[in-house]
Amino acid sequence: MNELRHTTPHPSENVLSNETSSILDADILIVDDSALIRELIGAFLQSAGYTNLRFAKDGQNALDLIAESKPDLVILDLEMPIMDGFQVCKNLRAQPETKNLPILIQSGRDTATDLTKAFNFGATDMVLKPVKKYEILARIKVHLENQILVKKLTAYHTRVASELEQARRLQLDICPTKDELKNYLANYNLDFGWHYEPSSEIGGDIGGLFPIDKNKIAFYIADFSGHGVAAALNTFRLQSWLASAKDLYKYPDKLLSELNNFLHENLASGSYATMLFFCLDIKKGELIYSAAGSQPPLIHYPDTSDEFELLSSKGMPLGLRCGWEYKAAKIDFKQNTRMMIYSDALIEVKNPEGNFIGDEGMRTEVSQTWEKQTSHEKTISKLVENFRERVGDEEPDDLTIICLENLNEYSN
């Protein structure tokens, strides 16, 4: 367990291979009003192995053929009847589907004004007449290879983005829905507020709720080290492990000790999760919890000061040391006691003065925001709004905020 295991990422080989063989199948449209030049360019291309050639005799004819099916490259004359090459360029660049289509101009017009005009109208490249075989072939090859590479990278990017989006939805599925939270309010008289927002690249935050029996309910928040897909996959691993550890929900310390050993065996060396696991006994009004280096929970007892207090969340992060024994703490959690747990993203942002919010800053902010009559939803919205302002244009990390208030009454 004492080596750093990291693999070097490399793009899928499929993304970058086989450009040369596939360019010969490219659909190339040759546009010139002179039949002789169309044939000449066609012959150059055929001699190099290109098989998929189409021809147009003027600009309008070219646009019609492009509308029928988009070619991979257009070789375009400038001076033609009906519609000239400049206009063709302009039309193609104005449409989203042909905005990036490679246009290779071939023309006898070689003044600086002509060249500037052609590029201004959207030409990709230019060869001068008389067309030289090896020059035009070399340029076509470069533009087709670029085109194919961009297409493949775009397809790859789209696929990965869509898969990440699916993974995000799977992560969101683990969180309790609004209806489920309403049920907890109806069945346990516990008022939960839950905000979970995975970052666009998904990440290592997770939280969940497990009803144990009519008097007990367990819940947790966890955050895996690192970012992205690997951290997200670990959240699913954790969720599966927890689903099979029902007997331990009443014993947060034992649960963390066993989970620690599981993660130590299964995570890469140096990777870990921070976690808080709670078991709330409604009948007794007691909360037992165990911590593994998470953000300290904020708690407010009724009839004390208006300020929230920080609870200890010290503990070895899970997965770092085999055989670690976790401790449990027991606190009163009677009527109108409120608690908030949250991921580190919330405090690892700077205030306008340039200082990190930190645990203490968040304690003050929650004390001011979550006043007696304020609902969870308003409190959470305000905290999220502040967070977004502080993050600005930066891509935020995963964010989890869970609020809880016990509404059960107790005699004495």
Add this chain to the structure above:
Amino acid sequence: MKDSVTATDDGLTITLADKLTFEDHTNFRDLLRLIENKEHKNCRFDLHGLQTIDSAGLGMLMIAFETAEKAGVNFQIYKPGGQVKQLLDISEFDKVMTIVS
């Protein structure tokens, strides 16, 4: 990460400054080799100039400790401050390794 290494009769001192983050894992691996080769009985990670550490950085410090533990080298973290100290504190690293404040 900015790092400097000094070796004296007392042992190896690895001084880390600025940030210790995921990007540093390759350089950090080189530092681990210095511990592994067992030329020194003591290894001190001087963190007084380290401003921030992320989750990967915390993992690396644990790996460094375990590398020393395996090699029979005395390991010490020296004068962590600010956010680094806070993270070490909340993670109870002091229960595993010597941390001099």
